[in-house]
Amino acid sequence: MTSPVRLLGATDVRALASELDLRPTKRLGQNFVHDANTVRRIVRLAGVGPDDVVLEVGPGLGSLTLPLLEAAAGVVAVEIDPVLAGRLPATAAERAPERDLRVVTGDALRLAADDLPRAPDVLVANLPYNVAVPVVLHLLAVLPGLASGLVMVQSEVAERLAARPGEKAYGAPSVKLAWYADARRAGPVPRAVFWPVPGVDSGLVAFTRHARAAADVERAEVFAVVDAAFAQRRKSLRAALAGWAGSAPAAETVLRAAGVDPGARGEALDVDAFTAIARAGRRRSAAELDPRCGTWPRMP
Incomplete structure (x- = not known):
């Protein structure tokens, strides 16, 4: 015993x-x-x-x-x-x-x-x-x-x-x-x-x-968006993500593609929304790098 x-x-x-x-x-x-x-x-x-x-x-x-x-x-x-x-x-x-x-x-x-x-x-x-x-x-x-x-x-x-x-x-x-x-x-x-x-x-x-479904975006990519959003948490996402995206207009394009209001702040978004932004940013980058793509790939 x-x-x-x-x-x-x-x-x-x-x-x-x-x-x-x-x-x-x-x-x-x-x-x-x-x-x-x-x-x-x-x-x-x-x-x-x-x-x-x-x-x-x-x-x-x-x-x-x-x-x-x-x-x-x-x-x-x-x-x-x-x-x-x-x-x-x-x-x-x-x-x-x-x-x-x-x-x-x-x-x-x-x-x-x-x-x-x-x-x-x-x-x-x-x-x-x-x-x-x-x-x-x-x-x-x-x-x-x-x-x-x-x-x-x-x-x-x-x-x-x-x-x-x-x-x-x-x-x-x-x-x-x-x-x-x-x-x-x-x-x-x-x-x-x-x-x-x-x-x-x-x-x-x-x-x-929790079980996270396999995604076409890496954790580091999502965390980079999160860090950028909260580095200037009082600003809109359009402004806060300008450095990450390359410019404020580019950030707005990515946010709209992700289904996120560019005027929102990071504190309003859950982890799935940040994942969607990272995914949209990746697709935008892929489109820019591929000379055959005159526009973004069609979003699902």
């Missing part, structure tokens, strides 16, 4: 930090959760089950790692701090024996599928706000087997990731995450459950990857 898992409390977190002579740094976003109810809630909201292999980014001292090991078939933990990465296996052996933990020391922003000893299907992470968006987007891009996830981020970042068209927080991160997955806010996290106590509020974002 498998031994029960013993979670870390506030006293345990401070004792481990003292043992390691750890001084949490803002640069690495080191705010460690010490509340058992919070970590169990995160595991529950992430929907982690006994058949799942979880990718945890930034496990730190192991507060969240332990309940993940309790619930999942295995955990692959990616930790950039070599001191923390070196201590985590011992913490797991002491408090969650006979569970499958694999620790990878490295930067999640440089992670590739081949770097992982097991293929994960769920992402769970407590992410520093300054790298939260690029980490989530990078992992979804390089790990197509990630079917779902739950990330804890700064509250404002959570709003941006889960925002819908027309909402104040809607922007490039919202659209790019929507390219991969359906996202939603999953609740707040109080400051008091962290050590040291952060100066910002935190929130949870859950996502479920």
